[in-house]
Amino acid sequence: MRKGKILGVNALEGRGFIQDENDQIIAFCLESLDRRLQIHDSVLFEIALTRYGLTAINLKPPIKYLMTLSNGDKIICVSGSPKINKSSALAFRN
DSSP states (O other), X not given: OEEEEEEXXXXXXXXXXXXXXXXXXXXXXXXXXXXXXXXXXXXXXEEXXXXXXXXXXXXXXXXXXXXXXXXXXXXXEETTSOOOOHHHHHTTOX
């Protein structure tokens, strides 16, 4: 899955645009937009070749969850983010 941010939507055209982590602008169909998502929200998505060209599909918000480490520290993890190793987890200590 790729990560990006919703830049805007055009209801008349029935599509919107996402800017991914590589600053690439990718179109998506409003039908694939989860109603919980709004402009400037972070999203996870996949890319498919459609009749309109490369298009973002399966848009969904990142899932956040709380993880407790063996030493009792808690960290917030977000789906789609890089795997967390011990050294990077220490940066999130309470």
